[in-house]
Amino acid sequence: MKIDLSVQHVTKTYADFTAVDDVSFQVETGRFFSILGPSGCGKTTLLRMIAGLSEPDSGKIEIRARDMAGIPPNRRPVNLIFQNLALFPMMDVAENIAFGLHRRGEGKAVIHKKVSAILERVDLAGFETKKIEQLSGGQKQRVAIARCLVLEPAVLLLDEPLGALDLKLREQMKVELKKLQAKVGTTFVYITHDQSEALVMSDHVAVMNQGVFQQMDTPQNLYNHPRTPFVARFVGDNNAWAGRVNSSDGKTVSIETNDGFTFQVLSDQSFQPGEPVDLFLRPEAMLIQPDEAIADLNRFEVVVKSLLFDGANSRLLVNPLKTGTELLIALPQNRQYDYVRRDDKIEVGWAKTSGLCFPKIET
Amino acid sequence: MNTSARAKNRNFRWGLLFFLAPVCLWLFLLIVLPHIDLLIMSFRAENDMGDMVWSLSNYRNFFEEPVYWLTYVRTAIYSVLVTFLTFCITLPLAFYITKVVCPRYQGFLTILLLMPFWVSELVRVYGWMILLRESGVVNHFLLKIGLLNQPIEMLYRDTTMVLGLVYTSMLFMVVPLISVLESLDDSLIEAAHDLGANTWSILFKIIIPHATPGIVSGSIVVFMLTLGNYLTPNLMGGKNSLWFTEQIYNQFIASFNWNQGSAFGFLLLIISSLIVWLGLTLSRQKLGKVVQ
Ligand SMILES: Nc1ncnc2c1ncn2[C@@H]1O[C@H](COP(=O)(O)OP(=O)(O)O)[C@@H](O)[C@H]1O
Numbered sequence A: 001m002k003i004d005l006s007v008q009h010v011t012k013t014y015a016d017f018t019a020v021d022d023v024s025f026q027v028e029t030g031r032f033f034s035i036l037g038p039s040g041c042g043k044t045t046l047l048r049m050i051a052g053l054s055e056p057d058s059g060k061i062e063i064r065a066r067d068m069a070g071i072p073p074n075r076r077p078v079n080l081i082f083q084n085l086a087l088f089p090m091m092d093v094a095e096n097i098a099f100g101l102h103r104r105g106e107g108k109a110v111i112h113k114k115v116s117a118i119l120e121r122v123d124l125a126g127f128e129t130k131k132i133e134q135l136s137g138g139q140k141q142r143v144a145i146a147r148c149l150v151l152e153p154a155v156l157l158l159d160e161p162l163g164a165l166d167l168k169l170r171e172q173m174k175v176e177l178k179k180l181q182a183k184v185g186t187t188f189v190y191i192t193h194d195q196s197e198a199l200v201m202s203d204h205v206a207v208m209n210q211g212v213f214q215q216m217d218t219p220q221n222l223y224n225h226p227r228t229p230f231v232a233r234f235v236g237d238n239n240a241w242a243g244r245v246n247s248s249d250g251k252t253v254s255i256e257t258n259d260g261f262t263f264q265v266l267s268d269q270s271f272q273p274g275e276p277v278d279l280f281l282r283p284e285a286m287l288i289q290p291d292e293a294i295a296d297l298n299r300f301e302v303v304v305k306s307l308l309f310d311g312a313n314s315r316l317l318v319n320p321l322k323t324g325t326e327l328l329i330a331l332p333q334n335r336q337y338d339y340v341r342r343d344d345k346i347e348v349g350w351a352k353t354s355g356l357c358f359p360k361i362e363t
Numbered sequence B: 001m002n003t004s005a006r007a008k009n010r011n012f013r014w015g016l017l018f019f020l021a022p023v024c025l026w027l028f029l030l031i032v033l034p035h036i037d038l039l040i041m042s043f044r045a046e047n048d049m050g051d052m053v054w055s056l057s058n059y060r061n062f063f064e065e066p067v068y069w070l071t072y073v074r075t076a077i078y079s080v081l082v083t084f085l086t087f088c089i090t091l092p093l094a095f096y097i098t099k100v101v102c103p104r105y106q107g108f109l110t111i112l113l114l115m116p117f118w119v120s121e122l123v124r125v126y127g128w129m130i131l132l133r134e135s136g137v138v139n140h141f142l143l144k145i146g147l148l149n150q151p152i153e154m155l156y157r158d159t160t161m162v163l164g165l166v167y168t169s170m171l172f173m174v175v176p177l178i179s180v181l182e183s184l185d186d187s188l189i190e191a192a193h194d195l196g197a198n199t200w201s202i203l204f205k206i207i208i209p210h211a212t213p214g215i216v217s218g219s220i221v222v223f224m225l226t227l228g229n230y231l232t233p234n235l236m237g238g239k240n241s242l243w244f245t246e247q248i249y250n251q252f253i254a255s256f257n258w259n260q261g262s263a264f265g266f267l268l269l270i271i272s273s274l275i276v277w278l279g280l281t282l283s284r285q286k287l288g289k290v291v292q
């Protein structure tokens, strides 16, 4: 497979603050690659270095096997869609899209043809003479994408392009963007702080925190096998439960939580007895009133504190019996659990395979 | 209800009148009235008997005497040139202050730029004269380092006068430019750069189109002030570099020919309106929008 973008040990420091710290990754041709991280973790800084708007302090960026050091942004085969889109308000839609083509000195007829073709592609046929301020949020979005795609870049960089849209439109654009990428086949590097955007659209996701890549994997693996506590917390919802290791044999870990419950977790890591750990349990990993016949479940009793109804994403907020720990448990809306009320005492169980355990980090 | 709405409407109209009245009065007394008087005066002249009669002779004099209309054309052309030069010098300056410099020093630099304008124009022009005259600082310095054998007169030339006029006008261009460039989103420049634009296309496709209202309003002010400037051309241009305002002054004060002076004043008003109108049309701007 051909590599379109290769970033090697890139570091960027502002004054005494390291915004991007020794980041390396590669993106294959035609892939949708996402960088997911909380606000301020250095995503924009990294993207701007790829686009050439700032230079890395150290490290190397290659696009299609060409070293990009010292090449200004107007001569790099990448285009960036800005967080605020940065459409030119002094030009209409067609002029915005034709801007890059004009700079390349292409002929009038060619430009005209390319502009209409790309507008068609992003479902904005006939919008040529519209002013930018006449467009809705979603349409601006698509003009910004068209303005870059018309230049047929090797890599398209997208900086939280859906951030400014409302929820409904964002959900819709997520699917559209994914379809568009599949259709045009351009390599996308997409950054976002919204885990659902990253998981839905990407072939590969890198999770970033404080300038460092924590894990790079497929969305499924990130969700099911997070490798660091940060990823476990950040990707999807998770309950963290502090405890200590009783014993560990390299396969199964026995954990006693700080409030006195004992659980078994499968883990190929080994721990020292007495080592403080965090136990991570996904809400949907916990079963309400599991069948007595299921063996090998960690079972414990909880008191229901409240029912958080949110359609398919409904949860129960519970306290394990006689403790103040709060846990979220998925509440499937299949009418099976309609009997659950506030202050009820119910049993909860989870399989050894669905818990995760990491050494405790001080935060 | 209908009557009360009408009453309110009437109240509003009275209120408006109350606030507008002083403005209208001021405009009328200080601008319209004297101009009507000047207009009338410009069309009157003494006939052979020494009586005042209606006549076009003041205007005819202007066209028949080359020194008048040559000075007139010269003044207009130089004013346009000064406006253009001021723009060329202040645009990079304003860009540097708003976009390049670290925001902490922005205010400081702007104040530094405005500093010279705290002293009066007269003092500033004398400052230039001290620098540039035959026994001035620049000549002294050039003689010392051996670049010149004998001092040269740098004052009383067109170049010197243009320099002085540009210097005097800079403030009026740089302030609107700074304010208009401040409203330019940096990411537009970066986006243009990212889409393949070099420095020149960014300047002509992004920065100047965005800054047009500021450029036009700054240019109008600079142009009008330059055209009507008396002090700087008189002191720095001397006798060699005539300015049309000096002709007007001469008619009013030296020749005591108020009728001729009024005609000149009106001709100056006509050319300034004409050029401003031309500038607005060429840049496709509306006066009302630019002045805001
Ligand atoms: N020009 C700059 N000077 C100093 N610090 C900066 C600059 N740009 C960004 N930062 C800092 O670098 C960190 C990462 O910023 P950014 O890359 O924009 O984060 P993200 O896009 O992930 O939200 C932030 O803490 C921010 O304050």
Ligand SMILES: [Mg+2]
Residues within 6 Å of the ligand: A040, A043, A044, A083, A159, A160
């Ligand atoms: Mg950002």
